[in-house]
Amino acid sequence: MLDRRSFLGAAGALALAGCGPREERSDVVVIGAGLAGLNAARLLEATGARVIVLEAGPRIGGRVDTRKDAPGSPELGAADIGALYARVLDTAASLQIELAAWPQLPSAYSYHYAGRTFTAAEWPTLDINPFANELRNVAPSALGQRFAPQPNPLPDAGAWLQEEFAALDIPYGKYLAEAGAPAAALPLIGVGQQLATLDAESALWRLRNSKIGALGMAAAMQARQPARRYVPGGLARLPEAMAGSLQEGVVRLNQRVVAIGQDARGVTVRTASGTTVRAAFAVCTIPLPVLRQVAFDPPLPALVGEAVATIPYGAATSVVLHVEQPYWEADGLPPNLWTDSPLQRGFLNPSPVGEGHHLWIFSTGAADLAARGWTDAETGEYVLQELKRIRPSTAGRVSVAAIRSFTRDPLVLGTYAHRAPGQIRRFGNILSQPVGRLLFAGEHTADLASGMEAAMESGERAALAIATQRS
Ligand SMILES: Cc1cc2nc3c(=O)[nH]c(=O)nc-3n(C[C@H](O)[C@H](O)[C@H](O)COP(=O)(O)OP(=O)(O)OC[C@H]3O[C@@H](n4cnc5c(N)ncnc54)[C@H](O)[C@@H]3O)c2cc1C
Numbered sequence: 023m024l025d026r027r028s029f030l031g032a033a034g035a036l037a038l039a040g041c042g043p044r045e046e047r048s049d050v051v052v053i054g055a056g057l058a059g060l061n062a063a064r065l066l067e068a069t070g071a072r073v074i075v076l077e078a079g080p081r082i083g084g085r086v087d088t089r090k091d092a093p094g095s096p097e098l099g100a101a102d103i104g105a106l107y108a109r110v111l112d113t114a115a116s117l118q119i120e121l122a123a124w125p126q127l128p129s130a131y132s133y134h135y136a137g138r139t140f141t142a143a144e145w146p147t148l149d150i151n152p153f154a155n156e157l158r159n160v161a162p163s164a165l166g167q168r169f170a171p172q173p174n175p176l177p178d179a180g181a182w183l184q185e186e187f188a189a190l191d192i193p194y195g196k197y198l199a200e201a202g203a204p205a206a207a208l209p210l211i212g213v214g215q216q217l218a219t220l221d222a223e224s225a226l227w228r229l230r231n232s233k234i235g236a237l238g239m240a241a242a243m244q245a246r247q248p249a250r251r252y253v254p255g256g257l258a259r260l261p262e263a264m265a266g267s268l269q270e271g272v273v274r275l276n277q278r279v280v281a282i283g284q285d286a287r288g289v290t291v292r293t294a295s296g297t298t299v300r301a302a303f304a305v306c307t308i309p310l311p312v313l314r315q316v317a318f319d320p321p322l323p324a325l326v327g328e329a330v331a332t333i334p335y336g337a338a339t340s341v342v343l344h345v346e347q348p349y350w351e352a353d354g355l356p357p358n359l360w361t362d363s364p365l366q367r368g369f370l371n372p373s374p375v376g377e378g379h380h381l382w383i384f385s386t387g388a389a390d391l392a393a394r395g396w397t398d399a400e401t402g403e404y405v406l407q408e409l410k411r412i413r414p415s416t417a418g419r420v421s422v423a424a425i426r427s428f429t430r431d432p433l434v435l436g437t438y439a440h441r442a443p444g445q446i447r448r449f450g451n452i453l454s455q456p457v458g459r460l461l462f463a464g465e466h467t468a469d470l471a472s473g474m475e476a477a478m479e480s481g482e483r484a485a486l487a488i489a490t491q492r493s
Pocket of ligand 1: 057279
């Protein structure tokens with residue numbers, strides 16, 4: 023994070039660049055046009071506030087990223103809408119965006135591990151299966167769940183912040199070992215994880231997210247509603263409609279915020295292009311790895327600054343392949359992939375525009391292909407070759423539709439926020455608290471939800487806090 027001197031330097035560099043200080047005024051400046059920022063902006067406008075939204079990139083949506091120009095319009099980021107996503111569901115309904123139930127697709131994996139290809143049914147019979155007794159029967163992808171306590175010790179989605187569960191804020195690998203997981207199980211449980219090691223993540227954070235997931239499944243069953251929905255035509259329709267519902271000219275693209283200052287009367291936000299926005303309040307939804315590059319004057323309070331600097335984000339590259347022919351019919355194996363290859367996992371997804379299927383390769387954690395430093399074209403070629411090796415039936419039956427490395431994307435620098443062991447005890451959810459006239463929002467600040475609903479929750483919280491102070 024930048025200190026006061028760097029802040030002044032960033033501002034000065036703009037003046038030197040001859041960009042000319044252009045100052046605009048507004049009641050609230052919202053930084054970032056993902057779901058969190060757009061939800062905050064919509065709610066604030068509804069209270070009569072004048073809002074300016076500054077977005078660094080050339081498009082809105084952030085980690086909602088439908089590639090309409092690629093075959094079948096693949097989703098590169100978020101795709102699934104959960105049953106308990108009340109704000110997402112309500113916003114979509116109010117903007118006349120109809121949702122569809124996620125189609126029933128096979129959920130089983132075809133495994134490729136230690137050089138062998140097999141199904142869950144074959145795993146107990148294999149000589150590479152390192153386990154004895156009943157553990158031999160547990161499929162590699164189910165081992166993490168096998169050592170998760172039943173029932174989840176957290177009674178509800180907010181319990182992760184209660185003192186009585188702080189003892190669970192320990193390394194996830196250690197937690198699994200204490201729950202009886204043998205050492206041989208840990209590398210298998212590590213497949214598909216987003217942090218570099220199991221111990222890099224807090225067990226309490228894992229329990230929080232699995233509780234939220236389980237509550238969603240239970241709610242869907244009880245209400246006889248789909249557990250997962252998607253947006254026909256592409257999820258990007260949602261943030262586009264949200265932005266379209268704002269006053270004209272509110273959303274400014276290609277405006278990267280580089281500095282945020284505040285005094286007793288307001289906030290001043292500066293962009294790399296030389297614009298300054300002065301407002302009574304700011305809502306900042308910049309993902310933390312990017313926020314580390316922003317200058318604050320005055321500096322953030324020490325503990326807030328430490329949270330911004332250290333909360334870890336997952337590493338991942340999405341490579342979405344368009345399925346030209348059903349490769350699973352050619353080899354009779356389940357379409358999804360689970361592997362110790364750098365590809366890690368692959369999921370068969372519907373095309374949101376009804377043009378067949380996509381195979382979403384999600385290369386994560388220590389295996390993340392982003393670490394190779396390849397171009398997208400090189401990454402795509404590698405994925406096709408590697409798939410041909412571990413799943414020969416894909417050869418000639420899939421083609422690269424689109425690629426996005428979240429790890430390397432300069433507007434996120436990761437997937438989404440996790441928590442390292444000890445960080446819940448140390449920080450609580452400090453980023454949901456106002457810092458003077460600055461409110462942080464974004465999925466990384468949510469109390470009760472995860473994914474897109476977390477972003478919506480956080481935007482709502484920030485908007486309500488500002489509306490309360492303005493009234
Ligand atoms: C691969 C992947 C799959 C996912 N799948 C799902 C899923 O199926 N279901 C689900 O619910 N969730 C999913 N998520 C999570 C979901 O996408 C996010 O929780 C949500 O979209 C985050 O919204 P946000 O507004 O907090 O952040 P973002 O969408 O990241 O918005 C932040 C915005 O800030 C902008 N910005 C960054 N820096 C600056 C700056 N300096 N100045 C101005 N603007 C800046 C960015 O460009 C961006 O537009 C997935 C995420 C990933 C990465």
